[in-house]
Amino acid sequence: MKAVTVYDIAKEANVSVATVSRVLNNTAPVKKETKERILELINKYQFQPNALARSLIKKETGMIGIILPDITNPFFPEVLSGFDQQARNYGYTFFLCDTMSANIDTADQYVRESEYLNVLTEKQVDGIVMLGGRIDLAKPGSELVSEVLEVSKRLPVLLINGNLPGSFYRVAMDERLGAELAARHLIELGHRDIAIVGGYRTLRNTIQRTASFTKTMEQYGLKVRKEWVLGEGFSVRNGEDCIRQLLEMPQRPTAVLCMNDLVAIGVLKGATKAGLKVPEDLSIVGYDDIPFASHCVPELTSVSLKVNELGQKAAEILHKLITRSKVPKTTLLEPELIIRESTCAFRK
């Protein structure tokens, strides 16, 4: 069944394709009865203009690409949801590009990001959002970075929570503030012995949070023990590993700051299994405030990134970039500490 085109409509309406196009786009005045005749035919044949042809000449597609490492991590759907809410208002549709589904190693993931960058530009997307993944870890001058830089010359690229300030447009959370809020909260509850677990020691957010947390502690005259800063990863499993290690130490912390909620859940799980009561024996602060944070037992105190808002903001900024509005290189959002049940005052 061949699809109907503007030519079919034009012929049957006894007008030129130009006129059809004009009523389609409301781009020039058309006589009322002509317009109605055309509209009727459009309706009759359920005519749908071919977006490819239109985009080809208009040089805009209304398509955006989002590259992220793993849609299975609940953090990302939340960002996506916010992004979608906002992007929809601008009429964008987006490609979801998952670079990690199916547990592949990071080298492969590097290739994936690169591949997607290619596919997306070939498909002529209006803009690209990169979220997490290798680009967050990449060093200035690395191959991936220069590739992204190259792409961003051709079309808007926005990093969410990305690294390398200055080189790229990015929207991110104020990591320092988040860690500071967590630190203040625990310190004010009377905790002195606090561990920091999870994350990657080479990742910007982990570094910044750790630094800020330490700094805040120091402002209160407290120290963070080196051996209590541990973990390499963002998974539940990682949290379980960490708490096991911590509980084996001669000196145990009374509170733990986790680099994300999955890790926090792991810690919670591990601690509970080891017979500890949370929060009485151990206070836990998560990070990200994913939806499940409020569904744990006990409900998790967590630094809320207002992730949804992050997504919304990203869509807003990307749209500005696409429409060539002035946009600051970096936009920071303020996190908020959501105090729930997994933290309480330290009791001797």
Place this chain on the structure above:
Amino acid sequence: MKAVTVYDIAKEANVSVATVSRVLNNTAPVKKETKERILELINKYQFQPNALARSLIKKETGMIGIILPDITNPFFPEVLSGFDQQARNYGYTFFLCDTMSANIDTADQYVRESEYLNVLTEKQVDGIVMLGGRIDLAKPGSELVSEVLEVSKRLPVLLINGNLPGSFYRVAMDERLGAELAARHLIELGHRDIAIVGGYRTLRNTIQRTASFTKTMEQYGLKVRKEWVLGEGFSVRNGEDCIRQLLEMPQRPTAVLCMNDLVAIGVLKGATKAGLKVPEDLSIVGYDDIPFASHCVPELTSVSLKVNELGQKAAEILHKLITRSKVPKTTLLEPELIIRESTCAFRK
């Protein structure tokens, strides 16, 4: 900065665009040295063929649309992940179309599905997957159904877990088997008083599971109390509501089958808060086996839909449809009961 085109390459290589196209697609023999010269230029200018132009004439885009209600529900990312793993092998990129982000009411959602159907066909996607949402609830003959039917005349449409067998291609879990497995498990643990909570009474999966569960019970000479079949929804909140209601009844069940894991988590949460021990005082079986099911305390016994596999299968089938291979109208996958810690033998 204007993008480089086949013409630019052709001119500089002293050949026609046809030849460039031929080396690009390996579609006809080209003299070796000519080919090399062209390849070099392609590399030199980082030439990327415009996919729009190509798709316009080839009548295939390598793009797929996935319409789902709420990416924030962890069930969907898991399907997506599986879908992606497989779709990638075929070279597809996909649009994520969320019809519910931002908590809108269902009427609005109806419009969204319809809108996306339009947008996707205009963008000339090669196929569409519909997953959950209104189409699952729609009655034969309803406006949405006839619309989807109309679309599916033009391009392959695949329903995951969809309703209306016969009318559409669909891949789904064997709901009857899942409920049967859960029933058997609980019955063999000695439970006699079992509640069924969550879901929507008008939804196929809820109906089928309830029927199958009831039937299995009857095979053992047991009955399901009417007042213990309750709940309208798939949220944690809904689970909490249900368990509260159940605990207020004079007769309490000793086990609960939940229509998904979110509901199960709600039940777990509510029961724990009410001072019950899970599983000693109450056995809970979830449904879906989302990743978090294994992260709860206690870890959740759940009917595993092997959701990832569902996604993979969907991609496989959609690809077959796109390439016009023979495909059965309905494909059923077998669920599996994952026994963890939230169920145990009934003790008087």
Place this chain on the structure above:
DNA sequence: TGGTTTTATGAAAGCGGTTACGGTTTACGA
């Protein structure tokens, strides 16, 4: 060696829209 196939390439016609340009009408004010 002459005929046939295969290789190698270009010219040009699309794919399905949008839009610049130009030519008629019609409307309107003086």
Place this chain on the structure above:
DNA sequence: TCGTAAACCGTAACCGCTTTCATAAAACCA
């Protein structure tokens, strides 16, 4: 009544690629 601006509409070029058709040269075969 006439001049000018606005309304209305068609022709044709163009977006960037693929593909058919035709042609010429090279390779193969008897």
